Amino acid sequence: MIAYLTRRILFAGVLLLAVSLFTFLVFALLPTDPAALTCGKACTPERIEANRTRLGYDQPLLTQYGKFLKGIVAGRTYGEGQGEFTCGAPSLGYSFSQKDCVTSLIARTLPVTGSIAIGGFVLWMIFGIGLGMLSALKRGRWPDRLISIVSVVGLSFPTFFLALLLLFIFVIWTQILPFPSYVSPTEDFFGWCQALLLPWLTITIISSPYYIRLTRFGMLETMNEDYVRLGIAKGLKRWTVLRKYVLRSALIPIVTVAGLDFGATLGGAVFTESIFSLPGMGRLSIKAVSDSDLPVLVGTTLVAGTFIVVFNLLTDIFYGLVDPRVRIHK
C-alpha cells in the first residue's frame, strides 16, 4: 500500500509538472506580447522594454519556465532598486493589469469558488445519490418516473440560463432572497449560506441528474448481484443489505466521478460566479482572458489543473481503500 501510494503521488507530481510546462508554453507561444500589456497609455517602447526586462520576458522560454518553477518554490522578486517588488512563495507570477501577485489574487478568489464548490458538491451528492437510490428502489413506479422526468429537465438547462432563471425568480421578481453578496463564513455564517444558496442550487440542479442516473444504474445493477441476494438470504435487514452490499459497490464509481467533478468545480464555476456576481476564480480567469492577463491565466489554469490532478489522486487512493481488489492488484 505504501509503495502504491508513493508511486501514485510521484506520478501526480510528474503530471503537475507536465501540466505546468504545457500551460506555460501554450500561453508563452500566444502571439500576444505580455510586455506590451504591462502599461497603458504612457506605453513608450522604452518602457515596454524596461518592463520586459523587469518581468523577465526577454529571457529564453526555458529560462523563464525555470524561474517560474523556482518562484513557486521560493517566491520571486521582480526588478531592482525602487521598482523592486516581491511575490512570496508560492509565486505564480505577477499580474500587471491587476497590479498584484497572481498567488494573492488566487488566494482571494479561491475561498469563494471553494465555498460554491463545497456546498454545491454536498448538495448535489445528497440529491443525486438520495434521489438515485429512491429511483432504484421504486423502479418503474411513479417516484422513479417523476425523478427521471425532473432530472431530464434539469439536465437540459444550460447553466447560464438556469442561474439567470433562479436569480430572476428568487431575487428579482419575488425578492425572497437578497442579491448574493459573498461574505466569509467565519464572519457571518448565515450571510454566507444566503449568498451561496442560489449558486449551490444551480450547481445541484445541473449536476444531480447525472448522479441520479449513475446511482440508479449502479444500484439496479448491484441489486442483481448474487452476493446481494446472499446478503438477503443471510437474513440481514433490508437497510443493512442496502448500505453494506448495494450502496458500497454502487457508489464506488460515483465517488471516482465525483472526485474529478469536484476538482473541476474548484477550478472555477464560470457561469455561476458571473451570474451571481461572486468574485471567484472562474471570474478571475474570465477577466484574465478579456485583459490578456497571461500570468493570471497561467496561474488559474495551473491551480485548476492541480485540483483535478489532486482529486484524481485522492479518488484513486480512496478506491484503493474501499476496494480490496484494487489494493492488491496495483
Next chain:
Amino acid sequence: MKLRSYKFLGVAIAASLVIAACGSDGGSGSINKATKGKPGGTVYILTQGEQITHLDPQRNYTGSDLAFAASTMHRTLTSYKYAAGGEGSEIEADLATDTGTASEDAKTWSFTLRDGSTFEDGTAITCADVAYGVSRTFAQEVITDGPTYAISYLDIPEGGYSGPVELNAATTAEEQALFDSAVACEDKTITFRLKVPVADFNVAVTLLSFSPVPKASDTGEGYDTAPVSSGPYKIESYTPGDSLVLVRNENWDKDSDPIRNAYPDSIVYKFALEGAVIDERMIADNGDDQTAVSSDGILPENLLTIFDDPKFESRRQDGYDPYVTYTAFNVKQVSCLEIRQAVWLALDREALRTAAGGPYTGDFADGFIKPALAEDYAPGKLVEGLNVDGTPNTEAAIAKMAEAKTACPDIYELATGEGLKFDHGDTPTWAKLVAIWIESLKAAGIVLNSNPIEPSAYYPTIMDPETQGSMSRSGWGPDWANASTVIPELFCDCGGFNLSQNSADPAYAEFEAGVQAARAETNRGKQGKMWQELNQYVLDQVWAIPGSFTKAQDIWGSKLGNTYRWGPYGSFNFGDLFVNS
C-alpha cells in the same frame, strides 16, 4: 476622455458603430432637469465592471468614473455645473473662489482657494495639496492611464521633472524646483505658468488630475483603491469585484461647497454584475433597485422593451454621449477633394446605421463637434447633394468622379483601378459594415479594399503614416467641454490624434493658423465661433467624413431624482441623485 476615446471607445466604435453624416436635429435633450431633492437613503449603482477603473484622481480618465468621483469624493478648482443639457457644460468655482484669472496671453492662470474646505480627516485643503496633486501626474511610472495635460501645458522643460520624490525616489531638489516654479503657491493662491497659451485652462482643471492630494497619505499604487476624500462622501469599504460603499464624510462642510448637494446618506457601487441581470433588475424595479441606476446603459436586446413601453417613460432616457465617430481620409494619399466628396456622396449611411443597430446607436453627425458643446457647436454645411436621410446620392457621386477624372487623374486612376484601402477593426460587425461601404462606393465606380486590422493593433497601425490606409475609421470624445479638445486634436499636427495627414494639403496652413488663433483667444464666445468655423473648414475640405453623434440609453429606479445626463461626462451625475420616498 482622450485616452478612452481612442483606446477603448475607439476600438468599440471600430467594432460596432456607423459612419454617416448630414444634419439631424440630434436630441441631446435629457428629459430631466436638476431639481431640489431630499437628503437620506442609499443610492445604488450597478455595473458590469470589476471595479472603478481608477479612483486615484490623477489616474481617473473615464467618463462615468470621472462623473462619479468628481461629484462624490474629489473636488477640483472648478467644476461643471450640476445641471442637465448645455448648462451642464458650463463651469463654476469649486475649491476656488472663482473660475480663475488668466493673464493677457493666457499663459498664466491663478486660482484662490476657498476657506473651510477640508479632507476627510478634517485637515484644511491647502494650495500645497493642490500643487502636490498636480505634480503626481508627472510620476508616469506609477500614475498610469491618467490625462497628461499637466505635462503638456505646464512650463517645465520636457523630461525635466518626473514626479515628486514620494513617487519617484530619483527626483532631485533641482527638478522639484522646476515644478514648484511652474505651479507656485502664495498663501491661498495657486498660480500655473504654462508654456503655451491655454484660454480654457480653467475648464481643463475640472479634470480630476488637478485635484488635491495630501502628500502624507500618498501611497502611490495603493492610493488607487484608498484615496483621501475632499468631497461629501468617503470610502467605507472598497472591494474590487464586489462593491464600493461610500458614506457621508462628516468633515465635509456644505458651506465650503456650494455645488454639491449630497442628498443620499450612502452610495453603493455594485460591481461585476451580468449585463442581463442588471437590465432585468432595473426593469423589475423592486426593493433596493428602486433607488438604483445602471452605469452601463441598456443592452441592445432590451432597448425595445424599455422604450416601447410607456410604463418606463419616467425612468428612461435616450440621448447623446460625448462621442463622435468619423472616417479620416489619408489626405496625403487621397489628395483630391472631388474624390473625397464623391466617397461621401456615394456612401449609404442609412444602411450602415441600420446594420449597426439603428437610430439608438446615434444620429447622422453634421460635423465633429457635438451639440452638447453648446458654445462651439453650429450645424455644419455638408457636401452639396448629400441626402439628408442618409441614403446615397450615387448620381452626384458619379458627377464628382467625372470632375475628378480631369482635376486629379492620378488619384482617379487609383480610386477606380487598384482601389482605396479602408482600415477598420477586424471584428464580425465590421466585416458586415465594410461590405456596405464597398457596395455603395462601387455604384459610383470607386473601388474600395477592406483592410481589417487586429483590434489591439488598430490604432498603432493607423496612427503610423507608413502603415495607414487611404481611409481609417475612428471615434473621439472631448476631454473637457470645449472644442479645443476636438478640432486641434483631430486635425492639427499640433494635436495628438491627427489621422488625416492633411499637412500635405495646400489648405492646411490656413487651418493651422486658425487653430493657433483660436487656442490663444481668451474670449470664450469668440473662441466658440472660431471652432465652429474650423469645423466647417474641415467639412469643406472633407479631411474626414463625420459619422455618428453617438447616443446612449439609461434606465433608473422609480424612486430616484436628478437622473439627468451630465453632458460633459455623458453619464448620470451620481453625486446629485436623490431618493424620493
Next chain:
Amino acid sequence: MSELVLQVKDLKVSFSTVDGVVQAVNGISFDVREGQTLGIVGESGSGKSVTASAIMGLINRNSADMSGSILLGGLDVLTAQEREIRALRGREAAMVFQDPMSALNPYYTVGKQIAEAYEVHHPKSSKKERQLIALDMLAKVGLPKPSECIDEYPHQFSGGMRQRIVIAIALVNNPRLLIADEPTTALDVTVQAQILELMMNLQQEFGSAIILITHDLGVVAEVADEVMVMYAGQTMESSKVQTLFDTPSHPYTRGLLGSVRSLDNSERGALHTIAGNPPSMISLPGGCPFHPRCEFASSMDDLCSSVQPTLRVLPTTGSESACHLNDDQLLSLGRGVIHD
C-alpha cells in the same frame, strides 16, 4: 417418519413483463423432511431456481404474482411479514448460490461475512465469539489455514474455496434446510466432487435437509434421496433417486437420462438428446407442456395437446408421474432407455 422441514403446496409464481405474463412456476407441491436430500432437476428455465427463491422469500411480492403455500418453520413464506421471513433466513433455511465468484461481497473479508451471518441470529454474541465461530466454520468447510484465510478477501480465493466459504456462511446458523442452487455447476469437475462430498459430510454433521437444484442428473445420482423433475414450471415426475434411474416414469425423464447415458456412450456416436427446445414461459402450449417434444404424443391422438395430465402415483414403483401414458407404458420407458 422424520419431521417435516418444508412443505410446498400448489406453488404458482408468475411475473408480469412487457412481453406478457411469465408463468415461472405452475402449481408444484413437495415436502422436505429432516435429513433428507431432495434433488430438483430440470433444464434452465424450468422454474427450479424460482422455486428456491420463493422458499427463501427472495421474490419481490410487488413484482410477482404468487399463490399456494410454502410452509417453513411454522410460517407461510408467501404471506408472512418480511420481518418474520427474515428470522427464518439463515436459521430455518439457508442458500448456496451457483456462482461462488459472485456470491461473496467483494468488499469484506470472508471472516466478516461469516461472522455477519452468525450475528443475524445471535445478535448478543461478542465479536470475539463470532470470530471463533468463523474460524471454526472455515475449518469445517476444509479451508487450509483458517486463521489466515479469515482476514482475506473473496478475490484471493479460487472458485472451489469460495464455494466452501459460501457453504460455511450458509451453515453457520445450523439451518434446518440448505438450498443449494446449482452449487457445483460453475466449478471444475474435480472440484465439483469435493464440494458435493463436503456437503454430504456436513449434512451428516449438521443434520440439515438439503434441496439440491441442478440440471445434472449425475450430481443427483450421487447425493439425492428423492428427485423431482421439473419442466416448464411443473413437476413431471417425482420419485426416489434409485427408482428414477432404474425405471423413469415419464418420457421427459427418459429423455434426460438418455442425455446422460449417451454421454457415456459418446464414443459410439449414440448421442441421445431431446429434440426441440423448452417452451416459452409466456405462451405455454396447451395440454401437457412437454407434448411438442414428446415422441409419444402423436400416438395419443389430441389428448396430450388438450388435456394437462395430473401427477399420479404408479403403484409398482411408488413414483409420481404426470403423463397420459398408462402405467404399463410408463413402466416400459426405462427398458426403452436401456435397450436404446
